[in-house]
Amino acid sequence: MAGQSAAIIESKDAYFSYSGDGEPSPALSGINFSVKRGEYVALIGPNGSGKTTLLKLFNALLIPSNGEVLVKGISTTEEDKLPEVRRSCGMIFQNPDNQLVATTVEEDLAFGLENLALPVSVIRKRVKATAALLGLEMLLKQPPHLLSGGEKQRVAIAGVLAMEPDCILMDEPTAMLDPAGRHSVLNTVHALNRNRGIAVIHVTHFPEEAALAGRVLALNEGRVVADGAAKKVLTDLDLLHKIGLQGTTAGELAALLRLGGCPLPSHILNNRELVDNICTLAQNN
Amino acid sequence: MYIGTEQLTHTYMPGTPFATKALQDITFSLQQGCFALIIGPSGSGKSTLIQHLNGLLKPTAGRVFFAGQSIGSDKQALLGLRKKIGLVFQMPEEQFFAETVYDEIAFAPRNQGLTENEVEERVNNAFEKTGLQSASLLKRHPFQLSAGQKRLVAIAAVLSLNPEVLILDEPTVALDLDSRDHLFNLLAQLNQEEGLTIIISTHHLDHVAALADTALVLKQGQLMLAGSLDEVFSRRKALYEMGLSLPAVTEIMHSLAERGLPVSTCVYTMQKAKQEILAAKKRG
Numbered sequence: 374m375a376g377q378s379a380a381i382i383e384s385k386d387a388y389f390s391y392s393g394d395g396e397p398s399p400a401l402s403g404i405n406f407s408v409k410r411g412e413y414v415a416l417i418g419p420n421g422s423g424k425t426t427l428l429k430l431f432n433a434l435l436i437p438s439n440g441e442v443l444v445k446g447i448s449t450t451e452e453d454k455l456p457e458v459r460r461s462c463g464m465i466f467q468n469p470d471n472q473l474v475a476t477t478v479e480e481d482l483a484f485g486l487e488n489l490a491l492p493v494s495v496i497r498k499r500v501k502a503t504a505a506l507l508g509l510e511m512l513l514k515q516p517p518h519l520l521s522g523g524e525k526q527r528v529a530i531a532g533v534l535a536m537e538p539d540c541i542l543m544d545e546p547t548a549m550l551d552p553a554g555r556h557s558v559l560n561t562v563h564a565l566n567r568n569r570g571i572a573v574i575h576v577t578h579f580p581e582e583a584a585l586a587g588r589v590l591a592l593n594e595g596r597v598v599a600d601g602a603a604k605k606v607l608t609d610l611d612l613l614h615k616i617g618l619q620g621t622t623a624g625e626l627a628a629l630l631r632l633g634g635c636p637l638p639s640h641i642l643n644n645r646e647l648v649d650n651i652c653t654l655a656q657n658n
Numbered sequence: 659m660y661i662g663t664e665q666l667t668h669t670y671m672p673g674t675p676f677a678t679k680a681l682q683d684i685t686f687s688l689q690q691g692c693f694a695l696i697i698g699p700s701g702s703g704k705s706t707l708i709q710h711l712n713g714l715l716k717p718t719a720g721r722v723f724f725a726g727q728s729i730g731s732d733k734q735a736l737l738g739l740r741k742k743i744g745l746v747f748q749m750p751e752e753q754f755f756a757e758t759v760y761d762e763i764a765f766a767p768r769n770q771g772l773t774e775n776e777v778e779e780r781v782n783n784a785f786e787k788t789g790l791q792s793a794s795l796l797k798r799h800p801f802q803l804s805a806g807q808k809r810l811v812a813i814a815a816v817l818s819l820n821p822e823v824l825i826l827d828e829p830t831v832a833l834d835l836d837s838r839d840h841l842f843n844l845l846a847q848l849n850q851e852e853g854l855t856i857i858i859s860t861h862h863l864d865h866v867a868a869l870a871d872t873a874l875v876l877k878q879g880q881l882m883l884a885g886s887l888d889e890v891f892s893r894r895k896a897l898y899e900m901g902l903s904l905p906a907v908t909e910i911m912h913s914l915a916e917r918g919l920p921v922s923t924c925v926y927t928m929q930k931a932k933q934e935i936l937a938a939k940k941r942g
Binding site for chain 1: 698699700701804805806831832833834835836837861864901902903905906907909910913914917918919928929931932935936938939
């Protein structure tokens, strides 16, 4: 146990097939990968590549048909330990409406804690602290359905956070949000990762969001096709294009400009890097 | 003056303590054959406005017009209107109910009392337009399709009515890039080759901006900006203050212009950006 204590999640040669006809190949094939405490991993891949399935394996919503998934050293097949697995790996879905259950924000944050049968005083304290951390104090008495999309998603994150998780699993958490909502959710999650050491696995279709992660894992047809630093995976445009993905706008534009004879470096990921590099080139002319 | 509104106001749950003004005094008109974006943060009234354009909601005040006529509340007239103005809801695949893709697409034309031969022609025609490969898909259960395929089937189900106007509420939510590009190519083709008027509500401007010519910007139920895409997107600061952001490529051009590079900022595609930057470098 001690030697691997830093790994929150480990997937050892995990396979998964949805039982049912018309599925020629498994949804996941031989996934080997582990996430350490405090890591921020973006999970990318085209529709149907197995991203959501993999996320569900980590939360024991699905159990591998072959191989093994360990959460803090506990196999997800150990049914009596599933509450602990799910407490330590909380899931945020794409649509917050699917996971907000109570009639007020306050009750929603308390829902998971009540199910842990914690004393009321502890619940009150945690709800208050979590709300303060995510800037939701003013919303505690509000019914969730009257909140904006970004607010709802932050309430969903708070509900998971109140459980004091080691890892937050997020399935396209910003897909339904407007730019302001996206920013607030991304800022919130990155701050939790930085300041509290909570590991994050973030499924996204937005290359710009993946670029904010420390590490990027790319899936295609149920297999891991790339795993490494964001700078490395997201600038490998050949690989991304081959599996039907794109790099960041800045990265793609830099590649086009290189083809047009601009000697820009190949590691450009974000707008600032691109603008800085172009301006430097223009000055040197 | 093809489709639009005059001083349209909509209040949800009027006369109750929960009354909310979703739209206030909205006046605009779009030309036939345009490709318009309705942009605004969540809760700004985009979906409410769209539902008015197809007569699903009744104005609290003001009017909605189409092809020179007010959209009234006469049931027969509304049925006729909805054949001409097709509406694709957000996450439309969540409303699938038929057993096969064919039946899903055939639902609306069948409801119009067409013969089964005419229905078949409509279904095949609409299915073909979406560029979905292999006719065997028509026999499958809609839930067996991929997310991108489902979205295209939902659009085919509306195209089967042969509409003049196609309105889509956040059509690319939760699609991957390939599916999104396919969808946008389809919309561009319908707009350019078949002359359909396309109206899209969205807050992801990144790729759709290259297709559109007109934009309306809503905030808290009010029309804040309206005009050509170039006019609206030149108001970067105003958009930013409303919690909206320009397409990433346009944003890059603005940053370059601010740093003194002589580039146009009315740029919505990578190719145009490349041309502009290379030209500016030569001039510089």
